[in-house]
Amino acid sequence: MNQLSAKQLRDKIATRQTSSVEATKAVFARIAKIEPTIGAFISTFEEQAIARAAEIDKRIAAGEKVGQLAGVPVAVKDVMCTTFGTTTCASKILANFHAPYNATVVEKLLAADAIIIGKTNCDEFAMGSSTENSGLKQTVNPWDTKRVPGGSSGGSTAAVAAGLCYAALGSDTGGSIRQPASLCGVVGLKPTYGRVSRYGLVAYGSSLDQIGPITQTVEDCALMLNVIAGHDPADSTSVDEKTSPVTDYLAKLNESVKGLKIGIASSFNAGADEQVRKAIDEAIQTYKKLGGTIVEIDMPHLDYAIAAYYMVATAEASSNLARYDGVHYGHRTKNPNDYIEVYTKSRAEGFGKEVKRRIMLGTYALSSGYYDAYYLKALKVRNLIRGDFVRAFEKCDCIMMPVAPTTAFKIGEKVDDPLKMYLSDIYTIAANLAGIPGISIPCGFDDKQLPIGLQILSPAFSEEKLLRIAQMYEKQTDWHKKRPLI
Amino acid sequence: MDKKIDKSQVKKVAKLARLDLSEAEIEEFAGQLNAIIDYVERMNTLNTEGVEPMAHCLPVSNVFRQDIIKESLGTEKTLANAPEQDGAFFKVPKILEEP
Numbered sequence: 120m121n122q123l124s125a126k127q128l129r130d131k132i133a134t135r136q137t138s139s140v141e142a143t144k145a146v147f148a149r150i151a152k153i154e155p156t157i158g159a160f161i162s163t164f165e166e167q168a169i170a171r172a173a174e175i176d177k178r179i180a181a182g183e184k185v186g187q188l189a190g191v192p193v194a195v196k197d198v199m200c201t202t203f204g205t206t207t208c209a210s211k212i213l214a215n216f217h218a219p220y221n222a223t224v225v226e227k228l229l230a231a232d233a234i235i236i237g238k239t240n241c242d243e244f245a246m247g248s249s250t251e252n253s254g255l256k257q258t259v260n261p262w263d264t265k266r267v268p269g270g271s272s273g274g275s276t277a278a279v280a281a282g283l284c285y286a287a288l289g290s291d292t293g294g295s296i297r298q299p300a301s302l303c304g305v306v307g308l309k310p311t312y313g314r315v316s317r318y319g320l321v322a323y324g325s326s327l328d329q330i331g332p333i334t335q336t337v338e339d340c341a342l343m344l345n346v347i348a349g350h351d352p353a354d355s356t357s358v359d360e361k362t363s364p365v366t367d368y369l370a371k372l373n374e375s376v377k378g379l380k381i382g383i384a385s386s387f388n389a390g391a392d393e394q395v396r397k398a399i400d401e402a403i404q405t406y407k408k409l410g411g412t413i414v415e416i417d418m419p420h421l422d423y424a425i426a427a428y429y430m431v432a433t434a435e436a437s438s439n440l441a442r443y444d445g446v447h448y449g450h451r452t453k454n455p456n457d458y459i460e461v462y463t464k465s466r467a468e469g470f471g472k473e474v475k476r477r478i479m480l481g482t483y484a485l486s487s488g489y490y491d492a493y494y495l496k497a498l499k500v501r502n503l504i505r506g507d508f509v510r511a512f513e514k515c516d517c518i519m520m521p522v523a524p525t526t527a528f529k530i531g532e533k534v535d536d537p538l539k540m541y542l543s544d545i546y547t548i549a550a551n552l553a554g555i556p557g558i559s560i561p562c563g564f565d566d567k568q569l570p571i572g573l574q575i576l577s578p579a580f581s582e583e584k585l586l587r588i589a590q591m592y593e594k595q596t597d598w599h600k601k602r603p604l605i
Numbered sequence: 606m607d608k609k610i611d612k613s614q615v616k617k618v619a620k621l622a623r624l625d626l627s628e629a630e631i632e633e634f635a636g637q638l639n640a641i642i643d644y645v646e647r648m649n650t651l652n653t654e655g656v657e658p659m660a661h662c663l664p665v666s667n668v669f670r671q672d673i674i675k676e677s678l679g680t681e682k683t684l685a686n687a688p689e690q691d692g693a694f695f696k697v698p699k700i701l702e703e704p
Binding site: 215216217219220312313326352355356358420422423425426427429430437441444445446447448449450451455457458459460461462463464466467470472475476478479480482483486492493495496497498499500501502503505537538541552553554579 | 626645648657
């Protein structure tokens with residue numbers, strides 16, 4: 120399917136060359152046809168979406184001022200609260216949960232007049248790298264339906280790749296936007312920690328979680344960030360705009376960065392598969408032709424990022440997920456013998472295996488006698504990793520590396536070996552620990568016609584420049600225009 | 606290999622985490638958690654003496670706001686998702702024994 124970008128669609132709707140109703144109906148026709156194969160959505164809102172589209176068309180016809188995403192069908196990962204439909208986090212424990220308020224990002228999408236068409240599947244509570252940990256359904260990769268879409272935002276990336284929506288939101292705690300974007304051949308941005316409000320994002324690792332856009336183009340990514348970025352009084356970790364102002368990310372997008380200095384950590388990148396490395400090297404060559412220079416950087420602590428991450432993230436998760444107690448909301452076990460069993464059995468019945476595993480790991484890391492050796496040690500290593508980036512960015516504008524060591528792997532290939540699954544996060548995790556932004560953009564295919572992503576990392580709150588750097592490459596290449604034949 | 610997490614350790618942690626694990630899960634987790642912790646211990650090869658623990662990547666602390674009374678969620682919405690409720694309270698099984 121030859122699909123318009125979100126911005127192209129918005130402009131066509133605004134100039135009445137097409138209508139939002141037409142676009143929304145076309146999306147639902149496509150969902151009816153291929154969603155049974157892809158499994159990207161946990162819920163869809165056809166009736167509501169078409170009604171809203173009609174309303175926006177009417178406002179445009181009347182010459183009223185409309186928002187930045189007026190009439191564009193978008194999807195939201197089902198870890199963000201919506202007052203319509205359910206908010207399940209792909210977990211049985213929240214299968215029937217109806218959120219009492221909208222996440223700030225949802226309010227912002229609605230204020231921008233976007234059409235929210237559905238909520239996408241993911242790993243349960245965003246814990247995973249393949250979307251296989253969803254407690255509710257399986258999502259497949261649109262490029263090869265025997266393979267995973269990546270995770271945890273695999274439903275959002277599969278939906279964008281398969282043309283089931285024009286753009287989507289994901290969340291990224293250790294790579295959950297960038298890795299599935301890479302595996303599905305779309306653009307995915309994890310903004311700086313604090314750039315986008317987390318209010319109404321169901322918490323996994325609170326010091327690492329960040330919401331970001333998943334789109335077909337870098338330009339769409341800038342457009343979506345324009346809509347969702349900014350301080351929110353309801354999230355005390357969202358950054359004050361006096362300190363780090365939000366800019367118009369589209370305004371200077373096409374201005375290339377002069378004298379671009381690209382940091383490369385050669386020895387670290389060497390761990391990726393040969394075909395991935397080759398695609399990354401070729402992308403870097405393209406940047407060189409555009410005037411970029413390579414700076415070799417030393418990142419001695421990145422090899423410890425996975426170890427530190429799986430202590431910090433699970434410790435925070437074990438605390439965050441204590442709220443699922445079978446009392447206030449969510450699943451409660453039938454016929455408990457006492458109040459303790461309300462907790463222990465409700466949680467045992469409601470949580471899937473990976474969530475239990477991470478709660479166990481985090482509880483262990485925080486428990487008496489182990490806290491210093493594991494949790495506190497991980498926080499110190501986290502500081503060393505942040506230091507690696509601080510030193511590197513004194514010498515370069517951005518760092519380029521693979522997003523994932525491999526292209527999409529087969530469904531079931533890694534489910535029995537959690538450590539092996541964790542190790543596939545090697546390139547994405549450090550950005551979350553350091554709080555810096557990172558983007559994945561399509562940069563090629565392997566010999567199985569599976570997409571490969573280039574990751575670009577930049578200093579905190581430099582999204583404007585990061586997007587400009589990404590745009591320089593996208594304008595030179597056609598990878599982002601390739602779509603799976605499904 | 607020194608086994609750091611055995612089955613009794615898994616049971617103890619499961620109790621702390623309020624998770625009722627099956628025997629099969631206890632067995633499985635003992636092996637997997639042990640492998641993960643073993644991997645995590647590579648951190649011990651790093652000298653972190655004098656390094657400040659970093660719990661958060663932003664230099665934010667004590668974010669204050671004006672103490673203004675706003676409308677809250679209300680009883681009906683608050684209780685709407687409760688597994689059991691009586692219109693005013695969340696209902697749970699009896700916690701205290703008869704005296």
